[in-house]
Amino acid sequence: MQIRTRSAVLAAAALLFLAPAAFPAAAQESASSRLLGTYVVPHDLRVDGTPVGGLSSVDYDRRSGDFIFVSDDWSDHAPARYYRADVSVTERGVEDVTFTGASLFRRPDGxxxxxxxxxxxxxxxxxxxxxxxxxxxxxxxxxxISWGPLLPTGERVLLVVSDNNFSPNQQTQLIAIAVR
Incomplete structure (x- = not known):
């Protein structure tokens, strides 16, 4: 009985310690912008056989609504490439992120x-x-960093990406910001 109680206390303490990571922080604002939300790309995510990581550039394609992320891998983990992703951002935050494909950069000879x-x-x-x-x-x-679509609130989405350098100790993270 005593072992069970100690285990329950340890489990409760671990839950309290980990709980902030499981729930998003309360949205804060500045005079010119507010945080919409963040998304951490899973470290072992692979798209079209390539590891997603080293994301160092982002752009928004208004025609398709996709975001394009360039990997700064320099062909160490896979050939030089970029990814397309559907990043669903609303005035409520980042609702979903789906990487839809990887494309290789090619030299003039193919x-x-x-x-x-x-x-x-x-x-x-x-x-x-x-x-x-x-x-x-x-x-x-x-x-x-890239500008994204306008929100119904009149704010403009600014999408920021951090690079994990292919390290399990860092995060590839998308951060959506509403700029006034």
Missing amino acids: TTYPAIDIWRGAVQKKLLVDLDEIGVPYTDNVEG
């Missing part, structure tokens, strides 16, 4: 690019939204 171990120089960046200020619970290594 072959894929070889692995490259030289990185490009940094790009100048300007702060548009402070993720801490709007209540993003956790993120690291943010690399990609």
